[in-house]
Amino acid sequence: MRAIRIIGTIFGVVGAGVFVAASVAGLKTYRFVSVAERAQGRVVELVQQPGGEGVRYAPKVAFVAATGLAYEIIYAVGRNTPAYEVGDTATVLYHPHRPLEAHLAGAQALWAPALRLGGLALVLGGVALGALGMLWARRRRVARLRARGCRVAAAFHGVERNFALQIKGRHPFRVVGQWQDPATARVYVYHSENLRDDPTDFIDRASVPVFIDPADPGCYYMDLSFLPRLN
Known part of the structure; x- marks a missing residue:
């Protein structure tokens, strides 16, 4: 039981830390989306990015901000099978004061950090709750056996x-x-x-x-x- 208590405590503390990180990442994304402006961009190149599962392709998107200045961004999350082709249009969300801080609208990369951290926090929290549940069930069983x-x-x-x-x-x-x-x-x-x-x-x-x-x-x-x- 001591081992289970230690495991539950460790997973609970780490899970709480990861949950805080997920909340911070989610809040950061929410703040970006709430002030971001939209622009119609065009895919000008598919950038090859080496990865653990072979070559991945990330679209480079050019867009013009409301100020009239042109910018280019590379969609950070590439795929083995390109989701875009050169010449495709894509809606870009960008920060009005920092246009290079931009993401493709609706792209998974926008919320991916918060979602990944949130999922990890759920797993760690589940392990911690499971350990606490085992301890609670054991204590209840022991108390019942002692009493009855x-x-x-x-x-x-x-x-x-x-x-x-x-x-x-x-x-x-x-x-x-x-x-x-x-x-x-x-x-x-x-x-x-x-x-x-x-x-x-x-x-x-x-x-x-x-x-x-x-x-x-x-x-x-x-x-x-x-x-x-x-x-």
């Missing part, structure tokens, strides 16, 4: 490494207990939560307390409150 469950004494069978999990290059420890249901004679093996340190030296008893659901003994919580705080 049956406390049994599981025979202490030792401490093992959880090789299915690795945290910071180390496999955590977990206490193993065994209990036989007197009503069905079925034997249940119980594992504690993952522990960073080996608790063997602090267990001087033959059994460990486990809270089980009377209707489903496979639903349980091993109580290690008798141990010193190891993690």
